[in-house]
Amino acid sequence: MDNVTIKMLAKELNLSTAAISKALRDSHEISDSTKQRVLELANRMNYIPNAYAGSLRRRKSNTIAVVLPEVADSFFSLAINGIESVAREKGYHVLIYLTHESFKREQDILKEFQSGRVDGILMSLTAETASYQHICALEAKNIAPLVFFDRVCDESNTAKIMTDDFESGYKATKHLIECGCKKIAVLSISNYLSISSKRLEGYKQALQDHSIPFDPINLIYCGNDADSNYRFIRKILHEKDRPDGILATVEKLTTKVYLACRELSLRIPDDIKIVSFSNLSAASLLNPSLTTITQPAFEIGKAAATVLFKSLDKKSFQLENIREVLPSELIVRGSTVSGQ
Amino acid sequence: MDNVTIKMLAKELNLSTAAISKALRDSHEISDSTKQRVLELANRMNYIPNAYAGSLRRRKSNTIAVVLPEVADSFFSLAINGIESVAREKGYHVLIYLTHESFKREQDILKEFQSGRVDGILMSLTAETASYQHICALEAKNIAPLVFFDRVCDESNTAKIMTDDFESGYKATKHLIECGCKKIAVLSISNYLSISSKRLEGYKQALQDHSIPFDPINLIYCGNDADSNYRFIRKILHEKDRPDGILATVEKLTTKVYLACRELSLRIPDDIKIVSFSNLSAASLLNPSLTTITQPAFEIGKAAATVLFKSLDKKSFQLENIREVLPSELIVRGSTVSGQ
């Protein structure tokens, strides 16, 4: 039960705790022979330093927080993989906080970080986040360096790792238009998120470049409840002037679209074409296979963590105005082009 | 930068730090009027206790660890959701450790827990784990209560939350046999994991009950590398006496099977039928839709966390010999029955 402490090592070797501590940290104040003895004993007694004693004294926890809406989403789970790969290499621990798209939770979580629990924060905003005081407060108080990934906060000027959302929205829409779509609906989960608005801008630009007027009726905002999203989508696809193309900006909405199409006997891609932002590895196996905008999720996580650790390794490193934009890829499959 | 501490509150109110601490913890030693004053000031100054000071003194971190092979897997990501939902309610923090199926990592991670970083551990073994000293050591030293979920360790007698793996293996195999399969291959990732052997036992029992001899050649062990798994599966499906039924015990292998079938022009379910352990929400949208054994992933995570917190809340609570078995469900779809 009781773990080996520095005090026990000190008693055993007739040294002060200070000497042990310094020996373990390879201080020049300690002779090589003593260091040897300390190291040997520490190994033999299986000494593991108390995680919190050092954190308290040094005001450093070797822990980062990842704040994100959801894990059960291939983009975020891959991003976590990327983050974890860097954190592990650096010997850091990773705390996970799920907001489940709740702004209140996001606020509570950030507030808790004032406890000094984490040295750095990686964050992707909730779909609800429309006010940024909690983020400003965090930054103003200089609590911990913050790096946004994917769902970044334009109102903050800390580091942001993102994909080319405008271009992605543009590419996807252009592709749908070129496949013959005249009425393209955009499924979104937020009118606050900058990724949403950028994707939407890309969409609008593509329409404009192809002389299709933008009609706000084609903007469809879904919520957090899977069932009502399904019913909503189904209702829209059931209408007389239903869309003939769908751009789903969120992976989870695609399932609903497929199900609704199936139930309404709408043929994909003949009656309706679909492009979805998705990292689903089974995208190519769907019926029909799904045309996706696929983000480099793992790389985004990795890049975000890498930038964060630059700041943690060197206090002078400035996160401000850092923007990394990684390209997404349009992968054309059967939901837009038959026979693919 | 410098956070509000108890010392600052004490100075402000002309009280000792002890009084503040006790007031904040609503001790009977402090008068109501003083408590009021302390609480009011703490609120006003936005006092957030240092996360590590209390943890050090009280030897309690309000943090649990989740040790698992992978997040980019719908079972595990849903389980994390379940765990997080309980942890959040209890005011605990969740550290995530990914083993990526590496035994060495699992050992290192467990060893680190001797630092007292976490109050409790939720764990799912790696596919490689065949030795259990690291787990015994953890338990012997009484470092933190440990609850296994899904990939449990039979050699330990701490709490285990699992699904009915034998029955699932049985049901899946029986279904394949009833669909006409004569030669059913089992895709597995481990011959160590108890879930694997239980599923396999169920498979064998089903064969026996239907008078089909068990042939070890139908046992196919895949590794951790996606590409070589694919090539391996493809090779097997290319052979003359290829299987006519596949039971994939791991979600990620299913994609490979579908791809291999497509490349080899094997028709599912006509030429080959597939059942997979999977929590993929898109299972019904695959081409053909996938017959699955679906585990109650969220509930498993939730149950595991609930049991762990029982032990954390009441030290006398015995985790030993606790076994909760939640039922999985066979969902018949198009990969075994055409037209589904």
Added chain:
DNA sequence: TATATTTACTTAACCGATTAAGTTATTTCC
């Protein structure tokens, strides 16, 4: 009225490590 108890605190030790500021003994240098 004297003693016991309760109330509402304060003091000081403590959790386990880190580190600034000493303290010797030894070596270096002029």
Added chain:
DNA sequence: GGAAATAACTTAATCGGTTAAGTAAATATA
């Protein structure tokens, strides 16, 4: 040979809380 520098430690303060033990005043009890 004596001052200065260096090596190899120790002492004690510190991080920010928690808590056992102590204390003084107020109240209760005999």
